Amino acid sequence: MNVLVLTDLSEVAKNAGSYAVQFLADIPAHFFLLNIKLFHPDQPETDFDNKTRDLALGKLQQRVSELKELSANKEHRFSVIYSESDLVGATRKFVEEKKIDLIVMGAANKLHSPNTIIGNHTYEVITKIKCNILAVAENSRYRIPRRMVFPIDYGVSLEHQNLRFLQRPQIAQNAGITVVELGCETETARPESLFFDQLHNRQIETKQMPTSEAFSEGQLKVLQQDFDMILLLGKNINICGELLHTEQGLYSRVANELPILVLHQ
Structure with a gap:
């Protein structure tokens, strides 16, 4: 690599x-x-x-x-x-x-x-x-990743090649992934099968959450307590903006200690 x-x-x-x-x-x-x-x-x-x-x-x-x-x-x-x-x-x-x-x-x-x-x-x-x-x-200290959170929404197409990096042997290989589906209040189709098919060697659970509840200080505290790493899709512009925008994103206002892995094709 x-x-x-x-x-x-x-x-x-x-x-x-x-x-x-x-x-x-x-x-x-x-x-x-x-x-x-x-x-x-x-x-x-x-x-x-x-x-x-x-x-x-x-x-x-x-x-x-x-x-x-x-x-x-x-x-x-x-x-x-x-x-x-x-x-x-x-x-x-x-x-x-x-x-x-x-x-x-x-x-x-x-x-x-x-x-x-x-x-x-x-x-x-x-x-x-x-x-x-x-x-x-700045305050991230390495610990072996055991649980990773992966927020996604329905405004972006999910393709197999987006997950190639996570398919590499020994990339946080023992870490489970919690897929948080945002916008689920308006959609019925669920993309979870993509993750089960492509990441068959990982323990994966799926949760649904309204977008209005996802980007809050309360949710950030939960992430800090329950997870070791945040996963994002680079093409998921809405989520990246809500979290990472330099002036308007959640992490421009609230302290965070979790590393963020942004996946591109």
Whole structure:
């Protein structure tokens, strides 16, 4: 598996990288640590010279050393990349060039809210790049995923390829999935068979919930207590917006400690 870790060399990004190495502990993986010029907005343009790039690469190598110590998998490899392109352009380039299976990002935006999981950078990548993305909240601490919650609605077509990442051996393989069907008050068809057919090796339960009740502080508290990870479909724009929008989403107002895995085709 090829993993692109976007890092601004902050503690939030450091936590995300550590989480990813532990999450993929049993999987052969090549981690590419990418530092982008955009992540240094306070530094004057003239300061971005070879010295700055070398300093960033040096810090990335130091981070690689820390991740190697954390990893017990001899099939984990690490490389560093520095780019002066824009965030989306650089990320898209290396997703294609390195055949990336998963993007990993820290998710925090101190300037917007001290509690938000989702910052401008993370939301932009989720909505503009079709690659599986693991957004790790600042306060997320790795624990073996046992229960994952998967909200879906009837406004999007569900296709087999959306679940390919979860079909990989050793991806949270012992974790059960609770599928929360939203909008069920107006529909009779239920897509649960898709999950039973494609994720036959997992324990899956299905619950129904009116959309009006789903995105609330009360529900968030329940998620924190009962689950280890949130699953989303990248094409499920309505749900992603309700949860992750940088200004209007639930997680821009309320603290969250659960990592979010966004699945794309």
